Amino acid sequence: MSDVIVVGAGPAGAMTAKTAAEKGLEVLLLERELEIGVPDKCGEFLPSLEEMRRLTPDVRDLESLFDPPEEFVCNRTKYVRFIFPNEVEISVDFKGVVVERKLLDKHLANEAARAGADVATSTKALDILGNGEGVRARSLDSLREIPSRTVVAADGAYSLIARRAGLPVSRDSLDYGVGFQYEMVNVEHDSDYVDMYLGEDIAPGTYAWIIPKGDDVANVGTGMRIPYKKPGMNVRDYQHNFVENNPRSSAKLRRAKPTAIKAGCIPVGGPLENTSTDRVIAVGDAGGHTISTVGGGIPPGLICGRLAGQALASHILEGGPLREFDKAWRERMGRTLENALRIRKMGDILFRKKKRIDWVSKRGWLNEEMIEKFILCEMDTKMKLVEKTLGLISQR
Ligand SMILES: Cc1cc2nc3c(=O)[nH]c(=O)nc-3n(C[C@H](O)[C@H](O)[C@H](O)COP(=O)(O)OP(=O)(O)OC[C@H]3O[C@@H](n4cnc5c(N)ncnc54)[C@H](O)[C@@H]3O)c2cc1C
CATH class of the missing domain: 3.50.50.60 (FAD/NAD(P)-binding domain)
Known part of the structure; x- marks a missing residue:
C-alpha cells in the first residue's frame, strides 16, 4: 500500500x-x-525569481522552485503593460519568464x-x-x-x-475565470512586454493578453467570468473580437496565424x-x-x-x-x-466599467504605483483606502 x-x-x-x-x-x-x-492550457508566464521574492516575501528557498532549466525558457520579458478602454496605458517593470x-x-x-x-x-x-x-x-x-x-x-x-x-x-461561477487562447505566429509585438487588456467589452471580469514567447510567437488569449458576460456571447466570441476587431490588439495580429488552441478554467475565488x-x-x-x-x-x-x-x-x-x-x-x-482576492474584488468594481475607469483616472488613482501594487498583491494603507471607497461606490 x-x-x-x-x-x-x-x-x-x-x-x-x-x-x-x-x-x-x-x-x-x-x-x-x-x-x-x-x-497544456496556459499562457506560460511565470514571474522571475526576483519578482517572486517581492510577490511572496514569506516563502523560503524560492531559488529551487523558480529557476526553470534554460531549455524550457522561450522568452524573458521585462514589463507588464495594462491597456484600459479609455486609452490609458500603464507599463510597470516586472520581469517574467515565458516557459514551454x-x-x-x-x-x-x-x-x-x-x-x-x-x-x-x-x-x-x-x-x-x-x-x-x-x-x-x-x-x-x-x-x-x-x-x-x-x-x-x-x-x-x-x-x-x-x-x-x-x-x-x-460552485459559484463568479469564482472561476474561463480562458480561450491561441498560440500564434507572425505576431507584431515587442517581446519585452506582456500586455493585459481590460474592459467589459474585451474580457468581462478578467483581461485579455498577449504573452510573447519569442520574436513573432505569442500566446494571445481572452478571459471572462460568466456572470459578467453579455447575453449570447461566449469566450470564443470575445477572443474573436480581441484578435479581429479591438483596434489596439488587432493591429499587432494582422498577419498572425494560430498554431494551437488552449482553453480552460481557473479558480479566482481564493483558497478553499x-x-x-x-x-x-x-x-x-x-x-x-x-x-x-x-x-x-x-x-x-x-x-x-x-x-x-x-x-x-x-x-x-x-x-x-x-x-x-x-x-x-x-x-x-x-x-x-x-490580498490577491481583495484586489481582484476591487478590480471587479473598478476595471469592468469604462466610466469607473474614467472616474479613477481623473482622480489620478490609476498610475504606476497602483498597478505595481495590483501585480504584487500589496494592500498598504493607500490600497485599503481605495478598497473602502470602491466599496461605497459599489453600494450606490
Ligand atoms: C487559458 C489559461 C491560461 C493560463 N495562463 C497561466 C499563466 O500564464 N501562468 C500561470 O501561472 N498560470 C496560468 N494559468 C493557470 C494555470 O494553468 C493553473 O493554475 C495551473 O495549471 C494549476 O496547476 P495544478 O497542478 O493545480 O493543476 P493542473 O495543471 O490543472 O493539473 C491537474 C492535472 O490533473 C489531471 N487530472 C484531472 N482530473 C483527474 C483525475 N480524475 N484523475 C487523474 N488525473 C486528473 C489533469 O489532466 C491535469 O494534468 C492559466 C490557465 C488557463 C486556463
Whole structure:
C-alpha cells in the first residue's frame, strides 16, 4: 500500500509527489492524460525569481522552485503593460519568464519519478475510497481500487477529488475565470512586454493578453467570468473580437496565424476555507491556490505543492496531523493569496466599467504605483483606502 496517492500530475501534484518521495514516502502519482503536460492550457508566464521574492516575501528557498532549466525558457520579458478602454496605458517593470509549459510539467513529473514516485499516466481517478483510504481509478485496461494512507487532490479547477472528500469547493461561477487562447505566429509585438487588456467589452471580469514567447510567437488569449458576460456571447466570441476587431490588439495580429488552441478554467475565488481533512489534502487549483487577480496558478501550485509534500511526510513519518497543511500554506502564502482576492474584488468594481475607469483616472488613482501594487498583491494603507471607497461606490 502506498503512503500517498496524488491525483493529477500538473505542477502542484508533481511538486507534492517529488517532495513527499524525497522525504522517503511511497508515492503514486496518477494522471488521466496519455502524456504529462499535454494538452497544456496556459499562457506560460511565470514571474522571475526576483519578482517572486517581492510577490511572496514569506516563502523560503524560492531559488529551487523558480529557476526553470534554460531549455524550457522561450522568452524573458521585462514589463507588464495594462491597456484600459479609455486609452490609458500603464507599463510597470516586472520581469517574467515565458516557459514551454508542456516541457515544464513533464520535467516536474520526471523529477518526482527520479525522487522515487511511481507515475501512472492514462489513469483517471473516479472516486475516493472511504475518507481517503485510496481511490477508485480507471486505466487503459482496468477499473480498480488502489489503497493508500492518504490522498492528494491535485486534479485542477473544480476538483472532483476535493469535492468527494467533502472539502468546500466553490460552485459559484463568479469564482472561476474561463480562458480561450491561441498560440500564434507572425505576431507584431515587442517581446519585452506582456500586455493585459481590460474592459467589459474585451474580457468581462478578467483581461485579455498577449504573452510573447519569442520574436513573432505569442500566446494571445481572452478571459471572462460568466456572470459578467453579455447575453449570447461566449469566450470564443470575445477572443474573436480581441484578435479581429479591438483596434489596439488587432493591429499587432494582422498577419498572425494560430498554431494551437488552449482553453480552460481557473479558480479566482481564493483558497478553499479548508484544504485538508485527516487523510486528504487539496493543493494547487484544486485548493484554490491561485493569484486571483491575474489567474496565475503555477507559482502558488509549486509553493503549496512543496508544503503539501512536507505536511504528508510529517504526518506519515511522525504522526503529525495532516491538517497542519492549512497552517503551513497560510503562513507562507496566506497574505499573498488573500490580498490577491481583495484586489481582484476591487478590480471587479473598478476595471469592468469604462466610466469607473474614467472616474479613477481623473482622480489620478490609476498610475504606476497602483498597478505595481495590483501585480504584487500589496494592500498598504493607500490600497485599503481605495478598497473602502470602491466599496461605497459599489453600494450606490
Ligand atoms: C487559458 C489559461 C491560461 C493560463 N495562463 C497561466 C499563466 O500564464 N501562468 C500561470 O501561472 N498560470 C496560468 N494559468 C493557470 C494555470 O494553468 C493553473 O493554475 C495551473 O495549471 C494549476 O496547476 P495544478 O497542478 O493545480 O493543476 P493542473 O495543471 O490543472 O493539473 C491537474 C492535472 O490533473 C489531471 N487530472 C484531472 N482530473 C483527474 C483525475 N480524475 N484523475 C487523474 N488525473 C486528473 C489533469 O489532466 C491535469 O494534468 C492559466 C490557465 C488557463 C486556463
